Amino acid sequence: MSYRSFSLVPGLYDDMFSDRFKQIDNMFSRLTGEKPISDIPSYDLIQKNENNYQLIIDTAGYKEENLDILVHNNKLTITGKYKENTDNKENYKWLHKGIKKNNFSLSFNLDNRIKVKQAKIILGLLTLDFEYEIPEQEKPRKVEIINEKK
Numbered sequence: 057m058s059y060r061s062f063s064l065v066p067g068l069y070d071d072m073f074s075d076r077f078k079q080i081d082n083m084f085s086r087l088t089g090e091k092p093i094s095d096i097p098s099y100d101l102i103q104k105n106e107n108n109y110q111l112i113i114d115t116a117g118y119k120e121e122n123l124d125i126l127v128h129n130n131k132l133t134i135t136g137k138y139k140e141n142t143d144n145k146e147n148y149k150w151l152h153k154g155i156k157k158n159n160f161s162l163s164f165n166l167d168n169r170i171k172v173k174q175a176k177i178i179l180g181l182l183t184l185d186f187e188y189e190i191p192e193q194e195k196p197r198k199v200e201i202i203n204e205k206k
Contacts, residue, residue: 064116096160097136109170109186116180117157123182125175132172134182 099113115123115136124135138157173185 072159099162107188107190109188111164111184111186113162113182114180115177115182115185117155117182119179120177123177125172125184127166129171130166130168132166132184134162134184136160139202 065128083120096113102110102112104110113134118136122139124136124137124138126133126135128198137159167188169189169191171187171189173187175182175184
């Protein structure tokens with residue numbers, strides 16, 4: 057299971073560093089027998105405006121019934137369980153099988169003010185919309201100055 061902190065601070069990404077990380081991750085996974093972190097689906101985190109965010113996860117090949125989304129104790133967990141299509145009885149010979157369709161579990165720690173508004177899947181992308189709710193008592197409020205003339 058892979059845990060991620062749901063941060064509202066944008067990250068810096070370097071493709072060269074990312075590729076090296078994947079290579080090291082795969083090497084340690086072979087040595088330890090653990091599943092590589094890089095096997096989890098890729099995702100984007102977008103800030104739409106001051107209070108609204110969107111998480112988009114690459115779930116190509118998964119249907120709604122293969123995905124579970126659970127929020128419990130400020131932890132968001134997205135689980136995918138891939139089931140091979142057994143309806144087609146033809147015996148295929150794979151020439152190349154590069155699209156990963158593994159079972160996965162992706163978890164994010166959420167601030168208690170972040171609420172999941174909706175989830176939808178379109179064209180193989182699972183999209184979750186979030187709202188960062190700030191209670192009225194914590195919002196800045198302007199104090200008016202009264203000019204009393206004597």
